[in-house]
Amino acid sequence: MMYPINGYNDIQTVISNERKIGGVIEAEQIQLRSGEVYDCPVFTSVDVVGANIYSIGFISKDGVRMIVHVNDISMIKSATHKKIHELNNAGYKEYKVKEKLKYLKRLCKADQGACTCPFVEEAMLIIEDIGTDVLKVEKDLDLKFLSKGNKVVKIA
Structure with a gap:
């Protein structure tokens, strides 16, 4: 399957419609403003107020669960919508x-x-x-x- 993701709205759409469309969003890497880099994060939640997305939750390859404000994310590399059996995490x-x-x-x-x-x-x-x-x-x-x-x- 592996469809490219173009932004936070795509991530939110896939997470909120998981039961209807299946799969999850996995990225190659996510880098925070502090310089921390996490490999193969799978996005688990998107927190929204009105039309504004303010935080993203993910689980890294090492099992670290994080909830990060969108302003603290400096880069998300190669985010894709994948079936569960295709995950690297x-x-x-x-x-x-x-x-x-x-x-x-x-x-x-x-x-x-x-x-x-x-x-x-x-x-x-x-x-x-x-x-x-x-x-x-x-x-x-x-x-x-x-x-x-x-x-x-x-x-x-």
Whole structure:
């Protein structure tokens, strides 16, 4: 996937619509005004008042969680929208995969085999986001709805 990000508004849009579009924003580097440089940061939050963005939250490759005022950021290098399985930040990738798997299991349990269109769409988005190799390890997930022979019914 890997789409380039053009500004803070793009970062905010991806974070706020994560459930609908999947993926996260990862940059190659972020440098603060103080000179500190963090590799492979993944942006986790954008704080907004009205139309003004005033702080950005991120997790670095080393697992450092930071919330930084936008005036303290001097450079964000190569920010891109990536699927979770494409991340270079291994710590955040592991955390996010666990979170998405937990959500997928709850989603499957709530659906109880009804296999409606909204369920299939959301489940497929999660699977595309975390990658299919993760599902091979999970034994307690019943994903029979992915087979091509099943008929999906749309309710109302």
